[in-house]
Amino acid sequence: xxxxxxxxxxxxxxxxxxxxxxxxxxxxxxxxxxxxxxxxxxxxxxxxxxxxxxxxxxxx
Numbered sequence: 138x139x140x141x142x143x144x145x146x147x148x149x150x151x152x153x154x155x156x157x158x159x160x161x162x163x164x165x166x167x168x169x170x171x172x173x174x175x176x177x178x179x180x181x182x183x184x185x186x187x188x189x190x191x192x193x194x195x196x197x
Contacts, residue, residue, distance in 0.1 A: 162186055 151157045163185040170179040 150160055163183060166182040166184065167178050168180040168182070169176050171177075
């Protein structure tokens, strides 16, 4: 198995004439494995953004 590069996700909901709404923001980590010469996703981790840098956001 091998870690693939992390990906970022930020799906939005968009209604014409209104600002987009972010419904989730985080990152995805795929763990891949080779089966019969073909690389496949063995595990997908969907994680929220977290950590010391993000703790500062939202402070008044």
